[in-house]
Amino acid sequence: MTRLRQVGVAILLVGLSLSAAYGEVIEEIVALVNGEIITRSDLDEQEQLMVAEIYRQYSGAELDKRLADIKNALLLELIDAEIRFHYAKRQFDTERLRESFYEQFVQQQMQEYNIESEEAFLELLARDNMTVDELKDRLLRTFAPEEVLRYEVGSRIAIDDPEIETYYQENPLQFLVPGEATVREIVLLGDTEQKRSERMAEATAIVQRVRDGESFEALAKELSEAGTQDQEGLLGTVARGDLSDQLEEVAFAMEANDVSDPIDTPYGLHIIKIDAITPDQTRPYDEVKEPLRGFLESRKYAEDVRAFTLKVRGQADWCVKNKYIGRLPDNVEPQICTEM
Numbered sequence: 001m002t003r004l005r006q007v008g009v010a011i012l013l014v015g016l017s018l019s020a021a022y023g024e025v026i027e028e029i030v031a032l033v034n035g036e037i038i039t040r041s042d043l044d045e046q047e048q049l050m051v052a053e054i055y056r057q058y059s060g061a062e063l064d065k066r067l068a069d070i071k072n073a074l075l076l077e078l079i080d081a082e083i084r085f086h087y088a089k090r091q092f093d094t095e096r097l098r099e100s101f102y103e104q105f106v107q108q109q110m111q112e113y114n115i116e117s118e119e120a121f122l123e124l125l126a127r128d129n130m131t132v133d134e135l136k137d138r139l140l141r142t143f144a145p146e147e148v149l150r151y152e153v154g155s156r157i158a159i160d161d162p163e164i165e166t167y168y169q170e171n172p173l174q175f176l177v178p179g180e181a182t183v184r185e186i187v188l189l190g191d192t193e194q195k196r197s198e199r200m201a202e203a204t205a206i207v208q209r210v211r212d213g214e215s216f217e218a219l220a221k222e223l224s225e226a227g228t229q230d231q232e233g234l235l236g237t238v239a240r241g242d243l244s245d246q247l248e249e250v251a252f253a254m255e256a257n258d259v260s261d262p263i264d265t266p267y268g269l270h271i272i273k274i275d276a277i278t279p280d281q282t283r284p285y286d287e288v289k290e291p292l293r294g295f296l297e298s299r300k301y302a303e304d305v306r307a308f309t310l311k312v313r314g315q316a317d318w319c320v321k322n323k324y325i326g327r328l329p330d331n332v333e334p335q336i337c338t339e340m
Contacts, residue, residue, distance in 0.1 A: 084145035
């Protein structure tokens with residue numbers, strides 16, 4: 001059985017608009033799904049809840065993107081949820097689901113909010129002017145669509161070991177741990193090719209002095225013209241991608257204590273020394289096997305949910321009022337409701 005989300009009674013009252021199902025005031029109709037209506041209030045209330053959640057999680061450009069995604073997808077999500085709800089009523093023992101959802105919900109609310117007994121919970125429910133039957137109906141409408149996906153999709157997904165191993169072998173870069181190097185430098189500045197050419201003999205002489213036994217650190221402190229001079233040339237520990245392409249190519253081909261020849265870069269001549277280096281490594285299969293299984297299961301679940309959703313949507317009788325067609329994704333071609 002699906003583990004219910006921890007949804008407070010107040011949130012259920014505000015967040016689930018069931019005006020058609022509960023005989024409230026008839027409002028503007030947005031869509032019809034198998035004879036049931038989705039109203040403007042349904043759409044607005046769900047949008048308000050989702051917008052509030054997005055504002056809690058995101059900011060800046062990502063916030064704007066998420067808000068735009070909601071605008072384009074929410075109506076279709078409501079339609080698909082209604083379609084799955086009708087599917088659940090045809091395929092499942094909804095009375096059993098109704099009772100199970102209620103029992104789980106009550107237990108979770110009692111634990112989450114330290115409610116002493118079910119009687120105390122019922123008192124809170126009564127304060128919100130909701131009966132037990134009304135709550136059960138709302139829980140069923142909220143969670144039955146999820147139960148459909150759990151049963152029809154989630155319960156049928158199994159990723160076996162050969163599939164995991166094949167993915168591991170075919171995607172080696174995903175499991176690569178980039179190498180690191182602790183690098184020191186001596187830099188002789190030169191912002192033109194001519195200046196660097198004129199100083200090449202000077203740089204070559206420094207390399208030779210180090211290879212003859214002088215301290216790289218001391219020479220860096222004395223001769224380097226980079227900001228690392230006071231740190232005896234220490235750049236620090238760097239990973240692949242931290243250095244320019246020219247320096248990285250040389251650095252990660254060296255071994256500990258090696259000193260490079262002068263490296264001609266657009267702004268000067270670099271001499272680098274490797275204090276320590278760790279080569280690229282691939283994470284062992286046994287280490288990534290179970291996380292990878294979870295990733296593949298999630299990917300397969302998303303793919304199968306899309307396929308199942310398209311199938312049952314194609315089998316349902318649904319339409320959208322013309323003025324709300326723009327609230328659907330561009331790749332969806334709905335029937336336009338002609339009689340309302």
